[in-house]
Amino acid sequence: MNPEIGHYALVLALAVAILQTVLPIWGARTNDAALMRVGPSLALAFCGFVALSFAVLVVAYVTSDFSVLNVVENSHSLKPLLYRITGTWGNHEGSMLLWALVLAIFGATVALFGGNLPARLKANVLGVQGSIGVAFIAFLLLTSNPFTRVIPAPAEGNDLNPVLQDIGLAIHPPLLYLGYVGFSVTFAFAVAALIDGRIDAAWARWVRPWALGAWAFLTLGIAMGSYWAYYELGWGGWWFWDPVENASLMPWLAGTALIHSAVVMEKRDALKVWTVLLAILAFSLSLLGTFLVRSGVLTSVHAFATDPTRGVFILGILVFFIGGSLTLFAARAGNLRQGGIFAPISREGALVLNNLLLTAAAAAVFVGTLYPLALEATTGAKITVGPPYFNLTVGALMLPVVFAMPFGPLLAWKRGDLPGAAQRLMLAFLIGLAAAGAAAYAESGGPALAPIGIGLGAFVILGAIIDIAERSGLGRVPAATAFARFRGLPRAALGAALAHAGIGICLLGIVAETSWNSETIVGAKVGDSFAVGRYELTLARLEPRTGPNYRELAGVFDIRRGGASVGTIESSKRLFTARNMPTTEAGIRTFGLSQLYVSLGDELPGGGLAIRAYWKPLVTLIWIGAVIMALGGALSLSDRRLRVGAPKPARKAVAAARPVAAE
């Protein structure tokens, strides 16, 4: 397809987005139903044009159309088909186009499934979404046009950064953007409500599915990015407190606070002002993340844009949306009536505590990420804020969140019974204590805090199980009744418990990996053996190979445990010929929940190859926990009460009455 079609589709998308910004909001102001109704059609048209533009770029990549500058700079005709497709968004321009596409898809989803929204709210929401579309399409057209042609067209492209030639690029950015941009919908809802000056518990019910969906995607996106870095970067780390990681963690923390405070607002009509502020903050932090990554203001492993004009443009977008929404908030928030008084010890109180700590943790990440920039800009002094800072501050703030987590769901609304909740958690607490003792006994090495972490993880997982058992009445009523109650529990409650258990599982993995991993650094020749944890590795052979666009040297290791062979592991280092760039392909083998990790290094002067090998106990729990958290979000999302556009349950279903009222 002709790249100009893609370019033109973007121009049309801009025009449509301008109409989508102006017409529905104008309609809502003047009470013109016809103008308000045009919003959904415009949102769908916007989505259509952006999708067309994106498709044209994908086709240019797949067909290796080297008359397009972007394709020349980031692709190669020998690249496998999958990476030619994913390479579309493995660069600044394509990545921003993907951002816009996800935004357009969310807008279209609101248009299609927002049938139960009041007309004015829907019109305002689509209008706000439209304005975000205007900003980002204008950004693409004015500073980052992916369709720029180059004459004469070169015969071959420069290839994609080899680190990005990986299945991770197919999954990580789309998931992350579904999370980032998903918060644009909650943002649009918040601004729409402020424009209208009215907000009630129903608003929270409409917003929650979007917040939950965005949060679940962001959770998966972050976890995927972490696993990708783990196996691709070759030194076995899975979280680096890199500014780009921090950029995704900040909206995640704010989003986590948002999905909790929205519950309070929906059930108890309280925390309205705060929930609206969080909805604004979550997307503001997403925008900030986009700015940090896309402007190149921070040079980090991920940053591949260094053009200042772009930075200034995104900064403008940032100032407009964050400044504008906060100004609107300041002007209107006072008018929002507060309801629902509650005692400090209550479900609401627990959720306020959760929000306070999560916000402080987000602030720690924010300050730690931006402080060096601010200091350098004001005093010229250069300092580094690295992992020790974040581990200490975020760790100190998250530990109480995790400890308090099992208590929250066991407290009643309005006024809770803390000793009662503690009593019901006693079993979980004792088992957690036993787990901590067992960990301390089994692994004498490692930091003193580690057994406490293991105990805490076990406590949280059991706490989630106890929550569900309590709701089912297990132990108080006959087993059959308890099972029937369990089946009748609202999915939102099950989802919350599942997500909480996921946190506990993730924590177990984090603690075990950081405290008890063992590392072996050796120089080895073929035939040499060395020990890694309880395993013995032998370098069996070295094989030079040729791939489609790289050459590699693969090392094959035999793994033995207690003298018995338990398989082989293969690790390689590749040299990508087009850019003359090397990458490591770590060899990873999973045993149960733990992994053996081997990465190859340079040839040593005395002959042999430098090898780094790790035994990483329970490391997979880190990502399994994250996936369980996202599943919890999805389960909660499937709750009929929250489903977007779900019809009201028939009277019969109401008569059949669920045995236990939800919360």
Added chain:
Amino acid sequence: MKKRATLFLAVLVALIAASPLRAVQPDEVLPDPAQEARARALSRELRCMVCQNQSIDDSDAPLAKDLRLLVRERIKAGDDDRAVLDFLVTRYGEFVLLRPSWHGANVILWTAPFLILIGGGLAIWLRARWRESAAATVPALSAEERRKFDELMSKSDDSITNV
């Protein structure tokens, strides 16, 4: 010209960042395991200054290797951890520390998250008190009002059951 230099630098940085196998080479390891453990712990506190967000423990850059060897030399010479870090700071400046110091403006950095926590907590507490006192100022029902209220309540009970 300047553009070209920037490009060169970017390529250089990309090459350094992407080169395989970071960090400690077998020939660097100290014979004394206790000293080596200290060297590793210190390496994780020090920044590889030509890299993007990597400690010298993680980095394969030549400068990182030099720093790792320097740390080991100082340890062998009998410096304690503090002295090794001080030595590197006097040589390379605070930029080399991954854990920012407690001096000057950095105090803001370290305390900000906890100030926000305390400030937020105070705000919530004050607001709750204010709302409580606002609720308390509503006068209680007089005896007459109470009687009428009870009467209304019992009536409405009947009317509900009648429906």
